[in-house]
Each structure stands twice: as structure tokens, then as C-alpha cells.
Amino acid sequence: MNPFRLAASELRRLTSSRMARLGVIALALIPTLYAGLYLYANHDPYAALSQVPAAVASDDRGATLDGGERLDAGSSVADKLVDSKSFAWHHVSSAEALAGVYDGTYSFAVVIPESFSADLAATGDFTPRKAEVILETNDANNYMTTMMGNTVIKEVRASVASQVSETAADRLLVGFTRIHDELGAAVDGAEKLRSGLADADSGAAKAQQGAQSLASGLHQLSVGAAKLDDGLGQAVSGADRLHTGASSLASGLGTLQSRTASLPAQTERLADGAAQVAAGNKRIAVIGDRVAGISTDLRAKVGAERDPLVAQLRAAGLDDTQIALVQARLDRVDSLVVQADGKVQQASSDLDRLATGAGQVATGARALADATPALTGGISDAADGARRLRDGSASLESGLRTLDAGAGQLSRGAASAATGGDSLASGIGQLKAGLDKLASGEAELHSELAKGRDAVPNPTDAQRTSVAKTIGDPVTVQPDSLATAGTYGAGLAPFFVSLALWIGAYVLFLLVRPLSTRALATSQRSVRTALGGWLAPVAIGLVQSVVLFGIVALALDLPVAHPLLVVLFVGFVSLTFVAILHALAARLGAVGKFLGLVFMVVQLVSAGGTFPWQTLPAPLQAVHHVVPMTYAIDGLRRLMYGADLAPVLLDLGVLAGFLVAALTVSTIAARRFRVWTPKRIKPELSL
Structure with missing residues (x-):
């Protein structure tokens, strides 16, 4: 009996009744439910930040500059935040803002103190003071809002720094013009x-x-x-x-x-x-x-x-x-x-x-x-x-x-x-x-006065405005990406697709027998027995892969640069994961299934699916390089985002090595289990 007939026999067993067929369908949909629902829930949370309530309060009294100009930086910052619509901003008093953060009405609050403009204007008197902006948070509302609030404060700080730098640079250039004129008058006087x-x-x-x-x-x-x-x-x-x-x-x-x-x-x-x-x-x-x-x-x-x-x-x-x-x-x-x-x-x-x-x-x-x-x-x-x-x-x-x-x-x-x-x-x-x-x-x-006059810049009004703006905001970021995910959900998709395929492969062995008892009782070759036990869950795993890709690419509309290659790669990943879990279940039985769950947890924290793997502790960085999910995630990222495909060959090579190793372990297990022992007939633990 060849491996395909063994696999077909196992599939007929699994679909012999209506309830069994429903169970197979459920197994085929588990990866889709896991990855699809998570990616659907987190498709693009940043686009919905405008629905998050936040408060901004300005107690700034303003200040008068040396030239008589009025500076109301606090009101300007508050108005810009409200107009940005980055959050559901509410312009309220400071007392209302603090009370709202305390009782959960607002996720966080930005409070601008009374001396904000005066502190900014103090640089003109050579008595510089740093202006403060108070970020009031409450992690009981949501920890992520604290992180978002810090991001807002950084943007406010950058905006104010740019405005202050532009104003200071303009005053400095006006001073240059005055110095040039005064030096000219000094030359005439000389x-x-x-x-x-x-x-x-x-x-x-x-x-x-x-x-x-x-x-x-x-x-x-x-x-x-x-x-x-x-x-x-x-x-x-x-x-x-x-x-x-x-x-x-x-x-x-x-x-x-x-x-x-x-x-x-x-x-x-x-x-x-x-x-x-x-x-x-x-x-x-x-x-x-x-x-x-x-x-x-x-x-x-x-x-x-x-x-x-x-x-x-x-x-x-x-x-x-x-x-x-x-x-x-x-x-x-x-x-x-x-x-x-x-x-x-x-x-x-x-x-x-x-x-x-x-x-x-x-x-x-x-x-x-x-x-x-x-x-x-x-x-x-x-x-x-x-x-x-x-x-x-x-x-x-x-x-x-x-x-x-x-x-x-x-x-x-x-x-x-x-x-x-x-x-x-x-x-x-x-x-x-x-x-x-x-x-x-x-x-x-x-x-010397003539030399000094000629050495001092004398910009025109247009030049002074242009230079002041450049000094206030000297760097322009030109975004350029070799490969772009597009949304938060798309960025997490390779990780959750790989994790879903592992979970899908894991749950298959709740119903599928790793090795055919009938084949073990005959003189069937061990490699055929192992392949037969592997091909049956592979078939269901391939269905899982196709359905999962359809949901991710079509229903969730996540960008996929190479659809056909992604389908093939996801299918190969499924083959590999099924082979690994098959080997564990075939060799160790119930303990192997438990180890499959443990192995999933280890890969979950070491594969680098969310944060860069370099941020992991040193022991987990070592684990990162030897788990298969690392290479599954890397290959999916490159195929989905359209990056350089050369490293995908390495990913496929490593996964193929895990596949061959797993099938080898399964073959050894099939050979070993051709001998029946009392412990196999009545195991101590069964899952």
C-alpha cells in the first residue's frame, strides 16, 4: 500500500459521517478564524484614532515680545491640535480635562500652563526657560493611549520648536540687518x-x-x-x-x-x-x-x-x-x-x-x-x-x-x-x-569698519523669511520605502498567518492519527507509513492555507505583491508545520502534542513577528535563528510587501530542512512503533 492510499484511507475515516465532516471543515477553518478575526480587528487602528476622545486645555496668558508683537503660543497649539483631527479633541478647561482623564471621559489630556508663551519668549532676553506641556494620562483607561499621548507631545514639541526657531532666526537675521546698517552709518561717520x-x-x-x-x-x-x-x-x-x-x-x-x-x-x-x-x-x-x-x-x-x-x-x-x-x-x-x-x-x-x-x-x-x-x-x-x-x-x-x-x-x-x-x-x-x-x-x-560691514549679511525680507523657515525646520523627510505594508494589520499579517498555520496544523492531530495502525501491523515500509500519516493532514492543511489566503487577500483586502508565490509559500509552510507536529505526535504521542503547543509558545515570543528580533533578550535571540516560524514570517513579509526575493530561497531552504528532518523523525517513529508493547496498548496519557 502506497502513502497516497494510506492518506486517502485516513481521509475517508475522517469524513465517514456528517459530524466527522463538520469536524474536518472546522479544522480547516480554524487558521482562518484565528488570523482572519485578529487581522480584521486590527486592520488599521491608526485610521480610527480620530474616534479616541482626548482633551486639550490652554491656560496660557500669552506674552509680548521686544518688538511689541503678541505671542499666544498656547492657544495656537490648542487650535492646531483640534484642527488636526488626529484624535477626537475637546477644547476644555484644565479642571475639566483632568477630571475627564480621571473618570475615563478622555483617554488622555494635554494641558498648556499659564507661562507657556512667557517661557518661550524668555530666550529673547537671554534668560532661557523651557516651556512645559503637561501630558495627563491614566493607564486604567488604556495603556496604548499613554504611548499615543507621548507621540502627540513629541509632535507638539517639534511644532513649537520649529515655530520658536523660526521666530528666533527671523529676529537674529533682523539683527544682522540692523548691524549692517549701523556699521554702514559707522563707516560714514568714520x-x-x-x-x-x-x-x-x-x-x-x-x-x-x-x-x-x-x-x-x-x-x-x-x-x-x-x-x-x-x-x-x-x-x-x-x-x-x-x-x-x-x-x-x-x-x-x-x-x-x-x-x-x-x-x-x-x-x-x-x-x-x-x-x-x-x-x-x-x-x-x-x-x-x-x-x-x-x-x-x-x-x-x-x-x-x-x-x-x-x-x-x-x-x-x-x-x-x-x-x-x-x-x-x-x-x-x-x-x-x-x-x-x-x-x-x-x-x-x-x-x-x-x-x-x-x-x-x-x-x-x-x-x-x-x-x-x-x-x-x-x-x-x-x-x-x-x-x-x-x-x-x-x-x-x-x-x-x-x-x-x-x-x-x-x-x-x-x-x-x-x-x-x-x-x-x-x-x-x-x-x-x-x-x-x-x-x-x-x-x-x-x-576695518568697511570690512565688518561687508562681512555682515544683509538679507532682504524675502531672504530673511526663507532662511528663518529653513532654520526653524531644517530637515525635510522624503519618505521612500523599498517595501511597504501599508496598514497595521498588513504589518502583522505574516506573523499571524504563520501562527495560524501552526495552530491549524496543531489542531489537525486532535482528529488525525499520526501513523496508520493498520499500516504498522503489516510489513509496510516505514517511510511509506510515515508519508501516509503525513499526507492526510497535509491535504487539510493545504485547504487551510488556501482559505486563509483568500480571507487575507480578498476579504480583508490586505496588499499582496506576489499572490501566486504567497499561495505556494503558505502551502509549503503548512507542509512543514504539519510535518513537524506530525513528527512530534508520531514519536512522542500525547507528550509530543503538548511539546507542539510549547514549541508554538516559544516561537510566538522569539520569531520577531511584532517587534524587531534584536529587541529580544539574548537567550531568545539565539532561539530566533533556529525556529521555523522565523523563516516563515520572513518569507511571507518579502512576498507580500514586494521586497528582495533572494532571501526567500534561504527561508525555503531552512523550512525544507525542517520538513526533511521532521519526515525522518516520523519514519524512525513508524519503524519503532511496528513493535507493540504493553505501554502502547494502554498508554499512561492519551490526548
């Missing part, structure tokens, strides 16, 4: 400074020349004042002698008057003395005239130098305050010179009158000597004149002493002014040197 420094340097040169001329004139004034002081000293000495002589004259005339009797003898001596006095007075008068001439010249020179000096100082760039200070000093000097000149002129006039009087006295004395008889009558008049001369010489001496004191002050003031003129000339020279250095530094400043 150009004007250069022109002003050139004028100042020219004025300083003229001022230096004027200061040097002033210093020279002041030195001459100092020399003339010193000479005047010396001359007035000599005049004081002469006046003192004149006063002494006048006093003697007055005394002599008094004596003459009292001693008229001796007049003839004394007139000769009087005439000689009068002649000497006249000569001395004449010399003093000459000196007084010379002093008066020098004083007149000095006064004329000081007056003549005043206006040119003021003009030169004004041309040199001195302001009105400084010129007024110099004029005040010149006024003082001019006043002293005028006073001294007046006194000198008065003294000169007195000396001239004194000289004339002395001459007349000498003439009179001589006439008196010559005309002694006539002198007696005039002795009284001469005595009076001598007394007046004595008093006048005393006044002359006093005036000359005052003039001498003024001349000393004039000399000292002129010397001080000369020293000040030298200091002024030196200071203006230093000023000119400093202006030269300043002009050199200004040229470098102008050059």
Missing part, C-alpha cells in the same frame, strides 16, 4: 571723522604757528617790561636825589631869607648849585623821556598784538571759552601797561617841568648873583618856590615808586605769560602729533 581730523590737523598746524608767534611776542614783552622796571628804578633813584636837593634848596632859601645880609657872598655859591641842580634835572628829564617813549611803544605794541593774537587763536581752533580766558589775561596785562604808561608819562611831564624849573632857578640864581640888589625882594618868592619844588619832588618820588612796583608786576606777569606761551606752543605741538596718530588710527578704523 569718513566724516577723517575729514574733521584733516581740518583739525590743519588748524592745529596754524595754531602751532600762532602759539609760537605769541610766545615770541610774550618773550619780547617780558624783555621790555624788565627794561622798564630797570629804568623806573633809576628814575626812583633820581627822584630821591631830586627830593633831597629840593629839601636842601628849601632849607637854603630859608636860611637865605634869614640871612639876607650875607647874600652877596652866597649868591655865587647859589648860582653854582642851581646850575648843578638844573644839569641833574635835565639828565633826569632825558631819562624820563626815554622811559616815557619805551612805555608808549610797549603800550602800542601790546594793543597792536591783541587782535592778531585773538584771530590766530581762533583760527587755531580754540573755542570761545579758551579765547575769553586768554583775552582776560591780556586785559590784565593791558591794564597794567596802561597804568604804568600813565604814571610814566606823568612822571616824565613832572621831570620836564622840574628840569625847566631847575633851569630857570639856575638862570635866576645867576641873575640873582648878577643882580644881588634885586634878589632880596625875590628871596621870599624863591623860598616859596623851593618849598613847592620839595613837595613836588616828594610826590614825584612817591609816584615813581608806585610805577616801579607796577613795572615789577608787569615784568613778572610778562615772564609768566612768556612761559605760558611756551607751554601753549608745546601743547599745541603735542596736540598736532596726537591728531596725526588719531588720523592714522581713523584710517585703520574706517578700513
Whole structure:
């Protein structure tokens, strides 16, 4: 008897009655019910998130930026969430939102605090604070809503960060424009400074020349004042002698008057003395005239130098305050010179009158000597004149002493002014040197400012807007997938189809006998017995595969890139799984069926059907590479999503290895069970 006849015999046994046929049909539909219902329930849950109730509350008070713009980021975020319709958003108060999450009215809530906009605006004051968004969740509602809420918060954070970055970048670029404009104004100012420094340097040169001329004139004034002081000293000495002589004259005339009797003898001596006095007075008068001439010249020179000096100082760039200070000093000097000149002129006039009087006295004395008889009558008049001369010489001496004191002050003031003129000339020279250095530094400043202005960006409004948007959102994601599942259900389909085929193969052996008892009792070859026991459930498994594919591809409308290849691959997977469970059941009986269930659980957690297998613990990662469901899932993914099909050959090779190994174990079991033992006749455990 060949394996096909054995399989047909087992199928006839399984369909011998109506109830048995219904059982076979149920077995054929179990994978479809398991995978179909699960994939139907989870076909595209993300598309229905708009039905999940969520709350958003904004307590944000807003903020005012430096430029006066109003920032209401909280209201903007809340409105965008509501408009997005990503969930069934409800814009409520914060109290209502928290109460709703607590009692289950809302799955989660997003609460925006009062200081949200103010914290965002704080970056403009260089006192940055992170703005907070409160995500209120309640895992008692559903754990997945917490994960969804975290995703929403990430999107809100990215949106706000983009908006804040765009605003900050725009303000930064506006700052660049302002800096560029200010640097341009600074360059223009440096150009004007250069022109002003050139004028100042020219004025300083003229001022230096004027200061040097002033210093020279002041030195001459100092020399003339010193000479005047010396001359007035000599005049004081002469006046003192004149006063002494006048006093003697007055005394002599008094004596003459009292001693008229001796007049003839004394007139000769009087005439000689009068002649000497006249000569001395004449010399003093000459000196007084010379002093008066020098004083007149000095006064004329000081007056003549005043206006040119003021003009030169004004041309040199001195302001009105400084010129007024110099004029005040010149006024003082001019006043002293005028006073001294007046006194000198008065003294000169007195000396001239004194000289004339002395001459007349000498003439009179001589006439008196010559005309002694006539002198007696005039002795009284001469005595009076001598007394007046004595008093006048005393006044002359006093005036000359005052003039001498003024001349000393004039000399000292002129010397001080000369020293000040030298200091002024030196200071203006230093000023000119400093202006030269300043002009050199200004040229470098102008050059560097121009370079800085050209280096600072000056974007237009359109450029600034474009750059700010790019900085705020610098990365654009261009989705590109080599293979796309499309929906959540399609992504899980390979895993649940493989798991359903395993479950379908597992439940087959609740009714199907792994090995034919009749064949074991004969001399039938073990390999034929094993194949016969395998082919019967394979037939039902193939039906399971076809029905399951029809439901997945047609009823659930999941995308399938290679339909024919998927059907063939699913059928091959079913053959392999049936062979593995057949081997376990044939070799170990009830224990083998239990191990098949355990093996399913191990593959369920290690095959990597949901999360990437790299996320598994290390022991399960090792198991991942040696279980058949790993390769069934990988092959289905590539055939359904349209990826590179080359790895499918490896999947088929590994599954074929499991198939051959399982059939080998089944053959060994058939050979072993040809020998009947009491334990086989009455097993300890039966399923």
C-alpha cells in the first residue's frame, strides 16, 4: 500500500459521517478564524484614532515680545491640535480635562500652563526657560493611549520648536540687518571723522604757528617790561636825589631869607648849585623821556598784538571759552601797561617841568648873583618856590615808586605769560602729533569698519523669511520605502498567518492519527507509513492555507505583491508545520502534542513577528535563528510587501530542512512503533 492510499484511507475515516465532516471543515477553518478575526480587528487602528476622545486645555496668558508683537503660543497649539483631527479633541478647561482623564471621559489630556508663551519668549532676553506641556494620562483607561499621548507631545514639541526657531532666526537675521546698517552709518561717520581730523590737523598746524608767534611776542614783552622796571628804578633813584636837593634848596632859601645880609657872598655859591641842580634835572628829564617813549611803544605794541593774537587763536581752533580766558589775561596785562604808561608819562611831564624849573632857578640864581640888589625882594618868592619844588619832588618820588612796583608786576606777569606761551606752543605741538596718530588710527578704523560691514549679511525680507523657515525646520523627510505594508494589520499579517498555520496544523492531530495502525501491523515500509500519516493532514492543511489566503487577500483586502508565490509559500509552510507536529505526535504521542503547543509558545515570543528580533533578550535571540516560524514570517513579509526575493530561497531552504528532518523523525517513529508493547496498548496519557 502506497502513502497516497494510506492518506486517502485516513481521509475517508475522517469524513465517514456528517459530524466527522463538520469536524474536518472546522479544522480547516480554524487558521482562518484565528488570523482572519485578529487581522480584521486590527486592520488599521491608526485610521480610527480620530474616534479616541482626548482633551486639550490652554491656560496660557500669552506674552509680548521686544518688538511689541503678541505671542499666544498656547492657544495656537490648542487650535492646531483640534484642527488636526488626529484624535477626537475637546477644547476644555484644565479642571475639566483632568477630571475627564480621571473618570475615563478622555483617554488622555494635554494641558498648556499659564507661562507657556512667557517661557518661550524668555530666550529673547537671554534668560532661557523651557516651556512645559503637561501630558495627563491614566493607564486604567488604556495603556496604548499613554504611548499615543507621548507621540502627540513629541509632535507638539517639534511644532513649537520649529515655530520658536523660526521666530528666533527671523529676529537674529533682523539683527544682522540692523548691524549692517549701523556699521554702514559707522563707516560714514568714520569718513566724516577723517575729514574733521584733516581740518583739525590743519588748524592745529596754524595754531602751532600762532602759539609760537605769541610766545615770541610774550618773550619780547617780558624783555621790555624788565627794561622798564630797570629804568623806573633809576628814575626812583633820581627822584630821591631830586627830593633831597629840593629839601636842601628849601632849607637854603630859608636860611637865605634869614640871612639876607650875607647874600652877596652866597649868591655865587647859589648860582653854582642851581646850575648843578638844573644839569641833574635835565639828565633826569632825558631819562624820563626815554622811559616815557619805551612805555608808549610797549603800550602800542601790546594793543597792536591783541587782535592778531585773538584771530590766530581762533583760527587755531580754540573755542570761545579758551579765547575769553586768554583775552582776560591780556586785559590784565593791558591794564597794567596802561597804568604804568600813565604814571610814566606823568612822571616824565613832572621831570620836564622840574628840569625847566631847575633851569630857570639856575638862570635866576645867576641873575640873582648878577643882580644881588634885586634878589632880596625875590628871596621870599624863591623860598616859596623851593618849598613847592620839595613837595613836588616828594610826590614825584612817591609816584615813581608806585610805577616801579607796577613795572615789577608787569615784568613778572610778562615772564609768566612768556612761559605760558611756551607751554601753549608745546601743547599745541603735542596736540598736532596726537591728531596725526588719531588720523592714522581713523584710517585703520574706517578700513576695518568697511570690512565688518561687508562681512555682515544683509538679507532682504524675502531672504530673511526663507532662511528663518529653513532654520526653524531644517530637515525635510522624503519618505521612500523599498517595501511597504501599508496598514497595521498588513504589518502583522505574516506573523499571524504563520501562527495560524501552526495552530491549524496543531489542531489537525486532535482528529488525525499520526501513523496508520493498520499500516504498522503489516510489513509496510516505514517511510511509506510515515508519508501516509503525513499526507492526510497535509491535504487539510493545504485547504487551510488556501482559505486563509483568500480571507487575507480578498476579504480583508490586505496588499499582496506576489499572490501566486504567497499561495505556494503558505502551502509549503503548512507542509512543514504539519510535518513537524506530525513528527512530534508520531514519536512522542500525547507528550509530543503538548511539546507542539510549547514549541508554538516559544516561537510566538522569539520569531520577531511584532517587534524587531534584536529587541529580544539574548537567550531568545539565539532561539530566533533556529525556529521555523522565523523563516516563515520572513518569507511571507518579502512576498507580500514586494521586497528582495533572494532571501526567500534561504527561508525555503531552512523550512525544507525542517520538513526533511521532521519526515525522518516520523519514519524512525513508524519503524519503532511496528513493535507493540504493553505501554502502547494502554498508554499512561492519551490526548
